[in-house]
Every structure is written in structure tokens, then in C-alpha cells.
Amino acid sequence: MKKILAIILSIATVIIAQQAIPTGIELVEKMSELMTQENSTAIMTQTITTSSGKQRTFEFEMFTANEGEKTLMRYLKPSAARGQAFLMLNNADDIWTYFPRTKRVRKLSSSSKNQKVQGSDFSFEDMGSGDSWKTEYNSTNLGSEKYNGTDCWKLESIGIPDENPSYPKMEVYMRKVDFYPIKIDYFDENDFVEKTMLMSDIQEVEEVPTAMQMTMKNHLEGTETTMQTISITYSWEPPENFFTERELKK
């Protein structure tokens, strides 16, 4: 009788333990819920540091809607980039850029999706990919791991070739306490870590955990770009027809 009870108890423990471990899909869902709010608007700085230590700092405003599916970003500083704007729709599958000096709008081809935005280490897809994580990658929970002393879930996301993902593989360390990612490794075709994004200074903004600083390190080129949030709100409601050429040219 004791043996039977012990077997039942251990099976129950295993089941409970299994239930407590979220699957890869669940982790992606929870992370997306946090990272892609319905709408947002922010003012941010972007500091690019080259391998030789030289720096360039940009300031831009950014508007997102429909859980990041639509993004509009407009440079405010420095003078050379002032007024240049990007409109990204369909998770950055469609990108238009506006050049204020010539008052022209140009549609960029999707081959430019993974190119650097203003020479930074963030690509257009990094900036406006919305929920592509859910549709372009198969994700697996690799289990518990500590990163910088924080208990994390380690998530592995493998790109689905037919969906044309920007990276063949990504690994994410997300805090167990709230599923907020604090480190993302982006791999190239040779399974080498091409870039690493670090999220820090995580604050509650309108009850949403928000990384006020994001640093993208490019291991291939020895450069890094830090994005610092100056102000952000998730309670912004986009006016009708906001994500259009009309707003891009303002």
C-alpha cells in the first residue's frame, strides 16, 4: 500500500513539476504580451559606439500600434538626420523612408529589412518586427538558467525557413518572475552569436515592465548601440490614418 502511495505521489509530483515548466510557445506568448503592447509612443536616444570607441548619438520619436505591427519613427537629432522618418507596416515587411531634404518618400525592398537603421546595430526588423517571433520561429524552453544572478528561463527560437526569418536562431534569457527578457543572443548561419541585446534599468511604466535601456552588441564588428528611453507611454491612441505617408512626411 505504501509503495502504491509513493508511486502515485511521485507521478503527481512529476505532473505538477511538468505543469510548472512553461513550454516554449507559452514563454513566447508571455514575452510578446509584455514586449508588444497594443500601442505606444516614446522618445529615445540611440548611441552608436564603434570598435575604435567613436560615438554618434541620435534622438528619435517612435510610435507603434497593433502590437508592434505598425511602427513610425522620426529622427529629431542630430541636424544631419533631422526629419528623416521610417514607416514600417506588416511587421516591417513593408518599409517606406522619407528624406526631408528632397521631400521624397521611397519604398524599401524587403532585402533591406535586416540592414542597419542609421548605421546602428539595430536592423529595421529589430525595430518593427512586432510579433514575428510567434510566426517566424519555433520556440523551445531549454529550462532554468541564471544570468547575472537572476533566475531565468532559457528560450531557444529556431527560424522557420519558409517564413524568411531575419536570424536562423535566437536564445533568450527571460526573468522567471515576470517573463521579461534581459538578454537575447542572435545567431548567424554558422551558429555563431552575431549580436547580443541586453535589457537593463527595467521599470514599471503604467504597470508594464519596460527596459529603459537596451544595448545591442555586434560581436562580428565590435560595435554596440545603446537605446535609452527618455519618455514612453502605452496609453497613446493613434489618430485615424496615422500610419500613412501623410504622417511620415510631417
Add this chain to the structure above:
Amino acid sequence: MIKKTLLILLPIFLFGQSNFFGYYEGEFDQLKFANQTYNYGYNKLRLDFEAHPDDVVTIGANINIQKYFDNTMWNLLDFLPTDIWQPIFQPEDFPEEMWITEFPIALSDTLFLDNVYLKAGFKHFDLTVGKQQISLGTGYAWNPTDIFNTKQLLDPTYEQTGVNAIRAEIPLKGRTNLDVILSPGKDWKESVKMLQLKTGLGRFDMQGTIGQYTWQRTQFNPTTFSIDEQNNLRTLYGGSIVGELAGAGLWIEGAFNKMENIADFSEIIFGTDYTFKNGLYIIMEYLRNENGVSSKENLDINNYLRYFMGETHSLMQDYLFGFLSYPLNDFIQFGLLGFRNLNDNSAALNPQISWNLFQDVDLTMVYSHFIGDDNTEFGVQDWGWRIRLRGYF
């Protein structure tokens, strides 16, 4: 004129929310052609003002001050093949003492109000009134639907001069917009009237354009050696499609021009571009312009004058344009720009370096190598180089 305009604008800039910005640009060029080397250049200051007296109102203006140095006097005849100008300026039946050897063109220092406009955003449309930059079309090197501007092949993305116009940009539904442009002339017939409908379908952007105005065509008068103007009513029916195939951008832009007194003509471009993962960017465009001349044997001085005056997008009919750029590092970009006249087989190859020296300072160095016979469009020149320094503020 500038003083008066500034006095009117001053209270707005003082009491409205206003911004001052612009750039300094210095350029030095050396060009070898007709067995001589010429040095020339300029210093330019562009000063922009922008004021927002109301949330939906923008008043913008900019002043361009440009001072040329070194060689500021050019002989137009040096730029023309000898067989074009010699029969007119040095006819065989004239005594040599009466031959004309120069057709001087001076580069004068300028100080002018390039743009001055008011833009108001209404609920259903934006209205811009005044002298404003209007850039139409999707092509990179040429724009058949753009009747206001002609681009320089060596520098197609340089800003264009302002146009006096009233422009209403009316968003309709989704990605559909209607653009109404009226650029007043001496009378209604001379004024530019233009309608442009833009829309998007899936991954494609489309645009249809209709416009009408009196086109003033330059005509050289060989009797008086003066330049006259011929008036022609021009009606333009144009359009463009931008899309992509397998990650490569594709676009077509074309226009059919119905003319009142001269032969109708069409103009079309086909373009493609692609960005490789390593940052290498390649763009190519082909132009077919029936307003140009099909072979160099048919060229006359009027064709050159109309091209130099910016009345036609090209001298001849068929051209190829290509540009590639590759980031050498985060601040230095290598570029190779080339264009070829397919009718006279002349070409130009222009390797260039763009260097972001400091946060708001760019240095561009371009070398130009011209290929072709001496009596061809680009072959008339031998080589050239340019250094341009631009600092924004």
C-alpha cells in the same frame, strides 16, 4: 525682396515655436576637358527656418547663399562637340575675323529665398501654399512624371529648387491619396495643373498622374545668336508602380506627353535595387526618353541647350544608371556610380568615398572618369574630381 519677406516672417519666428537649422557646404572641383584643366567650386550656406504658430500650421523658409570661386566664367562651346557648334558660330563662308569663339556663361554668386511656404493641416487634407520643393515620381536617377525638376546624374539625391504652387494632399482611404497641384503661370493655360492619385495594393504602390501646362522650349536663333522660347501646350499622362520580387525592389515610372505643336513623346524608366546581407547595396535604372535624340548624328545645338536648361530629362534616348555602395566601417561608405549613354556609347564611372567625419559633418570625395569619343555626351570630358564638405547645424 528677401528683406521684405524676412520682415514679414520675423514676428512669427520670434513669437511662434520656431527652429533654425541648415548647413554649410563647401565644394572644390577640378575638371579636364578640351585639353585644359579647370578649377572651380563654391561655398554655400543654407539657412532654414521653421515656425509652428499653431499645432497644425507650419511656416517654412530657407535662404541659400552661394559664392563661387576660381573659374566662374565658362565657354558653353567647350561642352559641345565641335561639329555641333562650328557650322553655326564659325561658318565656312564667313571670314575668320567674324567667327565667334566663345559663348560665355557666368556662375554668379547667389542669395535667394529658395522656399517660403505655409502648410496647414486640416481634418481631411493638408494644404501647402507658397514656394515649395515638389519632387514627384519614384525613380532614383530620372522621373518622367516630374515636370518641375531635372536631377544631376552625378548627384541624384541633391535637393531641388522650390516651385511656386498651391498643393493639396488629400488622404482618401487606407493607402490612397490624392495630390492636387496648381503652379500659377501668367495665365491659366501657362499654369501647371496636376492631379496625382496614389494607392497601395498588397506589396505594391501605384500612382497615376495627369498634368497640363505650357512648356516653354528653348530655341536658338542663328540669325540673332539669341535664345528664344517656343510655347507648347503639354498634357502629361503618367504613372508608376513600385513593388518587389524575391526581395529585390522593382519599379516602373512612365509618362506619355501629348504636345500641341511638336511630336508627342513618351518617357519610361525601369529600376531595381537589392541590399545584400553584408550591407552591399546595388541600384540600376534604365531610361527610354523619346524626347531625346536617337543618334549623335541628329543632335543639334537646341538639343544641348534644352538639356542644359533642364527642359528635358536627357540629351539622348537610352541610358543606363547604376550605383553600388558598401560600408567600409560605420562612418565610411564606398560608392561606385556609373551612367552610360546607350546611343553614343559614352559613359562615366565615378568611384566615391563618403565619410562621416564628425556627428554632423560629412566629407564626400568623387573621382569621375569619362569614356567615349570626343564628340559624345560624356566623352567630351576627360576626367574630374570633387571634394565636398558639408556641416549641418
